[in-house]
Amino acid sequence: MRVSTKYAPRKAVDGQPLSCSTETTLNAEQHLDLYRYLKLTRLVEERLVNLYRQTKVVGGVFRSLGQEATAVGTAYALQPQDFITPLIRDLGAVLVKGIRPREIFAQYMAKAWGPSGGKDLNIHFGDMQKGFIGPISHLGDMIPVMTGILLGARMQKKKFVAVAYIGDGGMSTGAFHEGLNFAAVQRLPLIVVAEHNHYAYSTPTSLQTAVRDLAEKAAGYGIPSHIVDGNDVVACYEVTKQAADYARRGGGAVLIEAKTYRRKGHAEHDDQRYVGEGEIEWWEKNNDPLDRYERYLLECNHATKEKLEEIDATVLREIDEDCAWAESSPMPEGEQAAYGVFENTIVPPAFRPKVLEN
Amino acid sequence: MSTAVKKEHKSARPERGGQATLVEAIRQGIWEEMERDPTVFVIGEDVGAYGGAFKVTDGLIDQFGKERVVDTPISEGAIVGAACGAALMGMRPVAEFQFIDFISAGFDLLTNYAAKCRYRWGAGIPAVFRGPCGSGVRSGPFHSLNAESFFLNTAGLKIVEPSTAYDAKGLIKAAIRDPDPVLFFEHKKLYRLPRLREELPSDDYIVEIGKARVARAGRDLSIITFGAPVLTALDAAEELEKEGLDVEVIDLRTLAPLDKAAILASVKKTSRAILLHESSRTGGIGGEIAALIAEEAFEWLDAPVIRVASIDTPVPYSPPLEDYYLPQTKDVVDAARKLAAY
Numbered sequence A: 001m002r003v004s005t006k007y008a009p010r011k012a013v014d015g016q017p018l019s020c021s022t023e024t025t026l027n028a029e030q031h032l033d034l035y036r037y038l039k040l041t042r043l044v045e046e047r048l049v050n051l052y053r054q055t056k057v058v059g060g061v062f063r064s065l066g067q068e069a070t071a072v073g074t075a076y077a078l079q080p081q082d083f084i085t086p087l088i089r090d091l092g093a094v095l096v097k098g099i100r101p102r103e104i105f106a107q108y109m110a111k112a113w114g115p116s117g118g119k120d121l122n123i124h125f126g127d128m129q130k131g132f133i134g135p136i137s138h139l140g141d142m143i144p145v146m147t148g149i150l151l152g153a154r155m156q157k158k159k160f161v162a163v164a165y166i167g168d169g170g171m172s173t174g175a176f177h178e179g180l181n182f183a184a185v186q187r188l189p190l191i192v193v194a195e196h197n198h199y200a201y202s203t204p205t206s207l208q209t210a211v212r213d214l215a216e217k218a219a220g221y222g223i224p225s226h227i228v229d230g231n232d233v234v235a236c237y238e239v240t241k242q243a244a245d246y247a248r249r250g251g252g253a254v255l256i257e258a259k260t261y262r263r264k265g266h267a268e269h270d271d272q273r274y275v276g277e278g279e280i281e282w283w284e285k286n287n288d289p290l291d292r293y294e295r296y297l298l299e300c301n302h303a304t305k306e307k308l309e310e311i312d313a314t315v316l317r318e319i320d321e322d323c324a325w326a327e328s329s330p331m332p333e334g335e336q337a338a339y340g341v342f343e344n345t346i347v348p349p350a351f352r353p354k355v356l357e358n
Numbered sequence B: 001m002s003t004a005v006k007k008e009h010k011s012a013r014p015e016r017g018g019q020a021t022l023v024e025a026i027r028q029g030i031w032e033e034m035e036r037d038p039t040v041f042v043i044g045e046d047v048g049a050y051g052g053a054f055k056v057t058d059g060l061i062d063q064f065g066k067e068r069v070v071d072t073p074i075s076e077g078a079i080v081g082a083a084c085g086a087a088l089m090g091m092r093p094v095a096e097f098q099f100i101d102f103i104s105a106g107f108d109l110l111t112n113y114a115a116k117c118r119y120r121w122g123a124g125i126p127a128v129f130r131g132p133c134g135s136g137v138r139s140g141p142f143h144s145l146n147a148e149s150f151f152l153n154t155a156g157l158k159i160v161e162p163s164t165a166y167d168a169k170g171l172i173k174a175a176i177r178d179p180d181p182v183l184f185f186e187h188k189k190l191y192r193l194p195r196l197r198e199e200l201p202s203d204d205y206i207v208e209i210g211k212a213r214v215a216r217a218g219r220d221l222s223i224i225t226f227g228a229p230v231l232t233a234l235d236a237a238e239e240l241e242k243e244g245l246d247v248e249v250i251d252l253r254t255l256a257p258l259d260k261a262a263i264l265a266s267v268k269k270t271s272r273a274i275l276l277h278e279s280s281r282t283g284g285i286g287g288e289i290a291a292l293i294a295e296e297a298f299e300w301l302d303a304p305v306i307r308v309a310s311i312d313t314p315v316p317y318s319p320p321l322e323d324y325y326l327p328q329t330k331d332v333v334d335a336a337r338k339l340a341a342y
Helices: A028-053 A068-076 A091-096 A101-108 A142-155 A174-185 A214-221 A233-248 A279-286 A289-299 A305-328 A334-338 B022-036 B060-064 B076-088 B100-114 B117-121 B148-152 B165-177 B229-241 B260-270 B285-296 B319-325 B329-341
Strands: A003-007 A083-085 A162-167 A190-196 A225-229 A254-259 B018-020 B040-044 B069-071 B092-096 B128-133 B158-160 B182-187 B198-200 B213-216 B221-225 B247-251 B254-256 B273-280 B306-310
Touching (some): A003 A233, A028 A101, A068 A233, A174 A214, A190 A214, A214 A254, A225 A233, A289 A305, B018 B022, B022 B060, B022 B182, B060 B069, B076 B092, B076 B100, B092 B165, B100 B128, B100 B182, B148 B273, B148 B285, B158 B165, B165 B198, B213 B260, B221 B229, B229 B329, B247 B260, B260 B273, B260 B285, B273 B329
Parallel strands (some): A083 A162, A225 A254, B128 B182
């Protein structure tokens, strides 16, 4: 199977700053929609960092700064009935699937009104109606789970495709291999988006795998693959659309490697001491997905500066409202911890034996 | 030149009820549930044309097709993960581990995904994970496991192990209908044991998960056990009866959630308890039950609570070694005599 490099990263021409692919089927409205999601993702994360610094976030904050285009562009290529299972750095995909920022804020702040009622963190939840299956911390596990979603759907004669996200680190797990191998054998319409963002926590990709491109791994499963510039949101959209069409036609699983870069540490506490001098700054200056898309929109006359500022204001308003809503939520009652292990049951207070009650 | 001749093999639909061994009872149960509910399907290694290593799924593929009898790669992670995903879609997978020993390769997805999904975001995983467990059949360290201890400390998994054909059928049906993940352990020594052949009702019945059974009523001493050791306990009880000792045998049937009421009722009646199991002594379910009795029935006890279990080694292969490893009827009888005289 050939690795398609049609959408792979290109060197800048004559020192021109990078823009986005101009060959696209996106219409005017979609162009602006994509911008809105990119901006929403970045600003929701920035708000989360503020909340974290105010100690309102109970756990860690995981940023996708510098790689937002991969999550947004790939998820935007899907249809409403399609499914995704993101990684922690795919907030953009979650928002594209219709999860509201308020749910994300409430989750991070461990609030009662969050979708998991304070039982789990960040994007660790799901919404079957919206086709969103949240991840767990064990990387790779969601690949076989999503394979099962598609297997179940096929038995029910439901037609949709799914995107499962993985990273250069997560691809080293056994679960990734087992899930993708099974999906390939069953010819299930699973699109695996492998985000090559250079670091798994602190470990560089060279210590994860001996392949040069993650896309090469597709050959081991007998499935086609693409390399895409993960910081070009238009390219991410187009390549996923093609993969989804192929999967929908019955072609089976597809692997997409998105080349991108993680500009923040694993989480907010990570000081990134393992990153080479000037590396982050280079990506920030020369290859920021939002800068590139904004430049593209303006250069191609898809939007005016005023229009983009108008969108920014709307996004900020939504974030303010949703954040206020989440902050107004109470924390969960402690005894809620005992509910929900099984359907309609409460776990007995086993740590208080009866003998102590008399 | 040789011509490949494909053996004509079509297994008939099992009787609804009638005389059945434990393995036939489970096959009946799965078959009937697949007929009753189109969302029930089977997934595992060699479960299709071959009918499973122990023939539990024999004939299903002819009746229900390969869409509902899914042969997988050798890939327990894929089996468990795919079962979870399909269950989220509203299907009811019955996933087979060829031997329960291989459940270790699916451990992560079972304990982290299947077990925690409902608790985390309210999405139940109505899946059954079943397979042959147990030692005493000269199968060595990798085909003899009793796996319950690995999972008892994981909230969110129900654990079931029958010791009669009637219970096996009723419990597999209950497990398939359960809204949460159920680990269903089948002792392979019991599969075709003539002693367990019995007449099953022809009507649709289930055995409720979470309820123990009094396998033999008695006044003097309780043996609390499950699976194949139920037979060991019954044999011991018969021998002890000759000495005038009236032994009660409790067959737990469900290990999680544990039927505490049944355990405590029996101990309060007899005031003496032996906890008998095939898995190794340390960290086994016996310790948990002993603690329960100590916490909630201390005043009723007339003797220490005793664990009779396997020694803390892997399961050895050679018959003299495995016999030494496993608790034998004689060990139970000796323990009972000592407790009675305490």
